[in-house]
Amino acid sequence: NNLTNTSDFYTQVWKLQVKGIREKDKRGNPEYITDIRKLEKYLPAQVELGCGPSIEAGIMPLYYLHEIYKVQRHSDGKFYFGKDDNLILQIIKKDKDKFDEFYEMMIMCIKAKPTLFHKKLKEMYEKNILKGDLLNNNFDRLCKRIGIKEKILRVYNIENYFPKIEFDKNIKSLICIGTHADRRGVQKQAREKGLKIIYIDPEGFETGNGFEEYLIEGASDNDLIFRVSANSFANLIDINNIKIK
Numbered sequence: 001n002n003l004t005n006t007s008d009f010y011t012q013v014w015k016l017q018v019k020g021i022r023e024k025d026k027r028g029n030p031e032y033i034t035d036i037r038k039l040e041k042y043l044p045a046q047v048e049l050g051c052g053p054s055i056e057a058g059i060m061p062l063y064y065l066h067e068i069y070k071v072q073r074h075s076d077g078k079f080y081f082g083k084d085d086n087l088i089l090q091i092i093k094k095d096k097d098k099f100d101e102f103y104e105m106m107i108m109c110i111k112a113k114p115t116l117f118h119k120k121l122k123e124m125y126e127k128n129i130l131k132g133d134l135l136n137n138n139f140d141r142l143c144k145r146i147g148i149k150e151k152i153l154r155v156y157n158i159e160n161y162f163p164k165i166e167f168d169k170n171i172k173s174l175i176c177i178g179t180h181a182d183r184r185g186v187q188k189q190a191r192e193k194g195l196k197i198i199y200i201d202p203e204g205f206e207t208g209n210g211f212e213e214y215l216i217e218g219a220s221d222n223d224l225i226f227r228v229s230a231n232s233f234a235n236l237i238d239i240n241n242i243k244i245k
Helices: 006-015 036-042 050-058 064-070 089-093 096-111 116-126 184-194 230-236
Strands: 031-033 045-049 132-136 150-152 171-176 196-200 206-207 209-212 223-227
Touching: 031 184, 036 196, 036 223, 050 116, 050 230, 064 096, 089 096, 116 230, 184 196
Parallel strands: 031 223, 045 132, 045 171, 132 150, 171 196, 196 223
Antiparallel strands: 206 209
8 A cells, every 4th residue: 555645544544443353263173193104184284373383484473563562461461551551751861772772573574584385385286285375474474585476464544454266176175374363364364265274283382381272263173283383293294295185
């Protein structure tokens, strides 16, 4: 969009903010699997990518931005209000540490390198195990750098906030890797198309105090969960022996 018109810019921001707070999805009773060969019957597949693979590439999780911009505390999930929200004061004072924080995410994205997972993903596209645009919630462009065609979902205007997804006509499933609270309902649209939903996700992350469990929010009764990280999944894949049924 042409944002040189400040009126259009403010209108865009306003429409996005008044859409309301995202309601959490209800979790069903998904099936956990441990045998990677069980995925073969659901190939070829299309992929939706969340922040999991990017975190493994050394990029901060999105909730760090919520802390930097004084939106929400990750520790207890509460929003910053009153004296706790000192963002404007830090900007007025030209707090150098705060301004460094503003750029930290971009610096991480620039410095990050594609991991084993990204490279294995590219091979799966080349062998038609995966098809269609990669539906990407990330903005680091790690997939684009190695030649994977992607559709960026994290678009900040109300018209594209809940985009209609065009799934590849030849796929049997949507594989969601490192996704949790999908605010655009990509998985809902896939279910409506009769596609199998498969999650590749450790359902948690390591902290200074050990592993913190973080269950996939909207997993439903007929979904599958393979509870491993993106790079662990890549290590398990033997592309030359994958059979598409």
